[in-house]
Amino acid sequence: xxxxxxxxxxxxxxxxxxxxxxxxxxxxxxxxxxxxxxxxxxxxxxxxxxxxxxxxxxxxxxxxx
Amino acid sequence: xxxxxxxxxxxxxxxxxxxxxxxxxxxxxxxxxxxxxxxxxxxxxxxxxxxxxxxxxxxxxxxxxxxxxxxxxxxxxxxxxxxxxxxxxxxxxxxxxxxxxxxxxxxxxxxxxxxxxxxxxxxxxxxxxxxxxxxxxxxxxxxxxxxxxxxxxxxxxxxxxxxxxxxxxxxxxxxxxxxxxxxxxxxxxxxxxxxxxxxxxxxxxxxxxxxxxxxxxxxxxxxxxxxxxxxxxxxxxxxxxxxxxxxxxxxxxxxxxxxxxxxxxxxxxxxxxxxxxxxxxxxxxxxxxxxxxxxxxxxxxxxxxxxxxxxxxxxxxxxxxxxxxxxxxxxxxxxxxxxxxxxxxxxxxxxxxxxxxxxxxxxxxxxxxxxxxxxxxxxxxxxxxxxxxxxxxxxxxxxxxxxxxxxxxxxxxxxxxxxxxxxxxxxxxxxxxxxxxxxxxxxx
Numbered sequence: 001x002x003x004x005x006x007x008x009x010x011x012x013x014x015x016x017x018x019x020x021x022x023x024x025x026x027x028x029x030x031x032x033x034x035x036x037x038x039x040x041x042x043x044x045x046x047x048x049x050x051x052x053x054x055x056x057x058x059x060x061x062x063x064x065x
Numbered sequence: 066x067x068x069x070x071x072x073x074x075x076x077x078x079x080x081x082x083x084x085x086x087x088x089x090x091x092x093x094x095x096x097x098x099x100x101x102x103x104x105x106x107x108x109x110x111x112x113x114x115x116x117x118x119x120x121x122x123x124x125x126x127x128x129x130x131x132x133x134x135x136x137x138x139x140x141x142x143x144x145x146x147x148x149x150x151x152x153x154x155x156x157x158x159x160x161x162x163x164x165x166x167x168x169x170x171x172x173x174x175x176x177x178x179x180x181x182x183x184x185x186x187x188x189x190x191x192x193x194x195x196x197x198x199x200x201x202x203x204x205x206x207x208x209x210x211x212x213x214x215x216x217x218x219x220x221x222x223x224x225x226x227x228x229x230x231x232x233x234x235x236x237x238x239x240x241x242x243x244x245x246x247x248x249x250x251x252x253x254x255x256x257x258x259x260x261x262x263x264x265x266x267x268x269x270x271x272x273x274x275x276x277x278x279x280x281x282x283x284x285x286x287x288x289x290x291x292x293x294x295x296x297x298x299x300x301x302x303x304x305x306x307x308x309x310x311x312x313x314x315x316x317x318x319x320x321x322x323x324x325x326x327x328x329x330x331x332x333x334x335x336x337x338x339x340x341x342x343x344x345x346x347x348x349x350x351x352x353x354x355x356x357x358x359x360x361x362x363x364x365x366x367x368x369x370x371x372x373x374x375x376x377x378x379x380x381x382x383x384x385x386x387x388x389x390x391x392x393x394x395x396x397x398x399x400x401x402x403x404x405x406x407x408x409x410x411x412x413x414x415x416x417x418x419x420x421x422x423x424x425x426x427x428x429x430x431x432x433x434x435x436x437x438x439x440x441x442x443x444x445x446x447x448x449x450x451x452x453x454x455x456x457x458x459x460x461x462x463x464x465x466x467x468x469x470x471x472x473x474x475x476x477x478x479x480x481x482x483x484x485x486x487x488x489x490x491x492x493x494x495x496x497x498x499x500x501x502x503x504x505x506x507x508x509x
Contacts, residue, residue: 013159020152021313023305027145029298035279039299040357043151047350050155054162054343061339 009060016050075224077390085256112173114331119341123328124348125258133261133355133396138372140359144286144296146304148356149311154349157316162342165320166335167434180326180430187433190441196448197426201323204423260395262351267388268380269354275383276364282357285364303477307467310480311417318420318482321427417466418459421482425451425489443497451489455481 019025026042033041114122132150139147168183177183181198185191273279283298290296300308319325332338362375365382369375376396380389429444458481459466467478 010163013162016156016159017313020156021309023300023308027300027305032280035281035283037283037298039145040148040283040353043148043155044350044353046152046155047346047353050158051343051346054158054346057162058339058343 009057012053012057015053016046019049020046073386074390074393077387078394081256081260081391081394088256112331112333114337115333116337116340116344119328119332119337120344121255121258122331123325123341124345132352133265134373134376136352136356137358137362137376138374140356141362141369141375142296142359142372144290144298145300146296146308147359148353149308149315150356151349151353152309152312153315153319154352155346156312157319158342158345158349160316161320161329161345162339164431164434165329165342166338168326168430169329169332169335169338171434172330178330179323180321180426184426184429184433188429188439188441188444190445193429193441193445193448196445196452197429200422200426200448200452201321204419205323207419257395260391264392264395265351265355267384268358268392269351272358272361272365272379272383276361279357282360282364285366286360289363306470306477306479310483314424314480314482314486315417315420317427317486318424321423321430417480417482418464421455421459421466421485422452424482424486425455427486428490428493439493439497440500442500443493443495446496447489447491447493450492451485454488455485458484 020043026039028038031038036044136147136150141147171177171183171186175182175186177186179198180201181194184197185194273282276282276285287298290298320329329338332341358376358379362369362379365379367375367378367382369378377393380392384392425448428439428447432439432444458468462468462481466481468481468484469476469478
């Protein structure tokens with residue numbers, strides 16, 4: 001696969017840092033989901049999102065080894 | 066919480082403990098190499114661990130007795146603020162993905178076994194190697210102490226008091242680690258992680274239904290916080306910076322410890338590490354739910370003298386005793402694993418203090434992977450300022466790893482580990498730019 005694309009895909013990994021380290025994005029009670037206030041389900045939702053982004057980055061550079 | 070001897074729970078506990086002990090001795094024969102006399106074989110399992118073993122070994126680091134006991138305890142006491150463990154264990158994996166395969170390649174190419182080896186190879190400085198190695202040992206001690214806190218809580222719930230049970234456990238485990246090397250903890254990690262998984266899934270699935278659902282759990286916790294006038298379900302505005310810097314600092318520190326680096330170095334390829342970075346967040350999801358056990362403690366109306374008892378007390382109250390025994394065995398074995406791994410008033414503050422220390426090895430260990438600009442004297446100066454400056458600030462703040470900062474009208478607190486790391490890098494860069502101007506040859 002194109003190496004430049006691999007490098008570009010790695011920039012995706014910046015996204016979780018922005019989404020989680022800027023607390024004003026998510027320090028709210030509403031909307032509530034399955035009984036979880038927003039603060040809690042927002043952060044839990046970042047787990048699959050981050051895993052997915054990492055998987056994309058992995059696919060894009062798999063042949064580099 | 067009852068601390069009477071519970072026969073059923075104790076029997077289950079002993080059964081699993083014996084099982085794990087037998088496995089430890091079997092490990093001597095598992096994937097047996099020609100010789101264990103070589104440090105690569107003993108300490109790193111011959112650098113042969115594939116995706117699954119690495120997943121269990123590295124992921125297990127986040128499911129120690131400390132995590133299972135102390136994180137819910139903190140959430141029980143302070144609320145949202147204790148939840149920083151979740152963003153921390155999410156953002157750690159992109160970092161692992163980007164950095165650790167490079168570090169692994171370096172150790173593989175040159176046959177390095179420890180962080181000290183890497184630093185010595187890169188910078189040719191015994192002084193810097195010593196600083197990194199000693200920091201690793203010092204920072205691991207509070208970490209081990211934390212595991213003891215967690216394990217003592219589990220043993221106490223079983224009705225076992227005093228040091229004798231703990232001491233017997235350690236002697237047995239030290240013996241088989243000595244004979245099997247890293248293979249013993251790797252094999253035990255399978256059993257222990259599967260046990261913990263069962264416990265956590267059962268806890269997050271069954272306990273809320275007994276307590277009237279998650280909505281009720283959050284409502285009960287909110288009411289409890291308002292009644293005692295401290296703690297809350299959301300962060301206060303002056304906690305934002307502390308929350309974010311704790312998450313970031315902990316994430317950068319997590320893979321600087323000797324026991325976590327060992328898990329990385331023992332894997333069989335950079336690809337294994339990358340793939341694991343995408344798979345390991347599965348642990349994080351459970352960790353987040355586990356943290357909520359703290360709120361469930363409020364919903365169950367537990368009255369505790371010590372917040373660290375919240376998880377054992379929940380299990381005792383809501384689970385049949387055989388399952389409680391199973392859960393405590395999982396927690397106690399988790400604690401032992403950390404001890405094995407290393408041949409060698411609020412628990413959380415302790416963890417964050419050793420985070421301050423271990424973070425100071427970050428520039429020496431990581432920067433050399435990307436640039437040849439840094440030289441040993443600059444990095445030693447940076448380490449010195451970061452390590453002792455950070456320790457001093459923690460001391461000044463009454464052993465709290467948070468420093469209040471006021472800029473103009475706004476005041477907030479910052480994790481001292483991050484402050485000390487910034488100072489460390491700054492000093493290293495300044496000293497280094499003076500050195501390079503004089504065309505300093507590489508120290509050797």
